[in-house]
Ligand SMILES: Nc1ncnc2c1ncn2[C@@H]1O[C@H](COP(=O)(O)OP(=O)(O)O)[C@@H](O)[C@H]1O
């Protein structure tokens with residue numbers, strides 16, 4: 001009979017209290033993992049974006065188009081390797097709630113400029129070759145059950161099909177990609193600019209360009225190119241704003257304002273509250289086990305051994321609770337990815353986050369256990385057994 | 390382990406006589422072979438085996454000098470004073486107390502409530518230290534021990550039995566009894582065997598898996614006694630062990646204490662309020678306001694007559 005056997009037995013003495021304490025830790029560690037991951041994901045998005053890709057948009061707003069001849073003009077600027085047109089399509093599949101990002105792009109250029117789009121089914125060449133073809137992320141392929149060769153019918157909310165608002169744009173899935181870096185999500189659809197432009201062009205009207213991505217030549221300073229492009233249209237017809245891709249994405253991040261700070265504050269607050277709950281539980285346990293502490297000491301167990309029974313109870317509580325919290329976050333991660341991909345691609349719970357959660361779990365256990373363990377250390381046998389019974 | 394097992398069958402009586410040794414000769418090794426089959430006999434057999442295996446842990450065996458040089462293997466108190474301060478007021482609970490108790494005897498300690506009986510017992514058991522004076526138990530001067538050494542000494546040298554039983558409620562009877570063995574180098578299996586043997590000895594072998602809450606008060610106290618003797622201490626300290634028990638259960642417990650004293654030569658010191666309980670002892674020590682009253686020799690017939 002080792003003293004360790006006392007640990008689970010004492011915890012089972014009040015199953016509800018044990019369960020509630022474990023539960024509160026589970027929730028706290030779960031929240032901590034998710035909240036910290038929101039912060040690290042925003043960070044990573046901004047830092048993994050590259051500086052040799054520049055985004056050009058209208059100086060007025062991201063949602064105002066630029067004249068169709070701008071790309072050719074920009075391509076002539078010194079230091080520019082290539083220019084790809086990007087147009088936010090804003091459609092949906094079957095129902096507006098099936099929302100995901102679609103872009104009309106120059107396919108070859110996007111494939112060349114974005115090595116992080118790793119094609120895992122079909123081929124990039126097939127995507128580039130077919131005017132009606134599209135390339136989709138693994139996430140939407142899974143969501144809608146689309147395979148290579150299937151037709152993806154996308155209803156154009158911003159750009160209704162000219163044959164009728166009910167008619168979907170029919171795009172053939174030619175490639176499925178997975179993101180090779182965290183600045184990209186796996187829930188984007190790319191289709192041909194050519195199809196987009198030709199479908200919408202009427203004798204009176206042709207679509208403008210929403211945004212462009214400029215690939216800077218390898219040995220050229222991106223800031224020089226940025227200045228040159230901005231200067232190009234200083235006097236009209238429409239001024240543009242050029243930023244590096246990292247700044248471009250940071251612009252979305254800054255839309256969240258002080259969120260990282262609040263997120264950390266909330267996480268810290270939740271933890272402190274739960275730590276107090278654990279300490280309270282352990283103090284209650286220590287009070288109940290006072291007499292038993294006295295018995296163990298009378299039998300000749302050292303203060304350290306008797307104290308460790310309490311410490312172990314505390315560690316057991318927090319490790320089970322924390323472990324379940326981590327498992328829960330791991331299990332829920334895919335849902336968070338799906339829910340946040342449109343505005344924050346690449347949600348990921350990093351290994352460091354789990355490590356941090358684990359360390360916090362252990363620290364909470366030690367902290368909550370140390371206090372009662374210490375008080376039993378000072379408790380004399382005579383006092384513990386109630387000298388006057 | 391069963392009586393028919395080879396080890397036991399071959400060595401049984403031999404082991405017991407060898408183990409019990411010269412100074413410890415009692416009724417045990419005189420038991421005739423047919424007695425081994427009865428419950429108590431089997432238990433004592435296992436017990437004897439345990440003596441044999443773990444004999445090296447005893448303070449007497451590990452330190453022969455102590456034994457050879459010490460004058461008294463019993464309990465020796467000299468000039469013991471203990472004061473408690475309560476609310477700034479000094480309360481002298483034991484006042485320059487001298488008391489000698491012989492090894493292998495059964496003592497009852499009587500006295501009015503608050504006369505310092507529990508305090509005295511705590512000092513003898515090394516649960517508390519006197520302000521002055523010396524306490525010697527089984528040849529060991531307790532005041533020379535501190536902290537871990539005192540705990541270790543307690544673990545092998547004294548067994549405690551309390552009025553309130555003080556079993557651990559979340560452990561089974563067997564686990565409670567095995568608890569003190571966690572401090573010995575015995576293997577898991579050995580600890581279990583010894584604990585079972587101790588439970589058999591108090592006639593509760595069939596309740597090994599029961600939790601204290603599932604036992605009667607008398608049974609709980611017998612489990613507590615099994616726990617107190619499982620490490621084979623020389624001295625048993627009992628603080629009103631029958632205080633919470635009805636007459637019948639109290640009688641069983643007292644008979645058990647008498648048997649441990651008679652067959653296993655335990656020195657027993659039992660605090661009691663109850664004159665009938667005290668009459669089961671060999672000597673009655675009266676304590677009054679921290680001072681020694683008298684030591685009364687119990688008439689042999691009286692003690693024998695009290696036996697069931
Ligand atoms: N830890 C303590 N602090 C203060 N006073 C105590 C303490 N323990 C016992 N006493 C006092 O010492 C006296 C003797 O107590 P105790 O030894 O328990 O007596 P008994 O067991 O004979 O009833 C009592 O008056 C009691 O109130």
Ligand SMILES: [Mg+2]
Pocket residue numbers: 388389506507508628
């Ligand atoms: Mg008392």
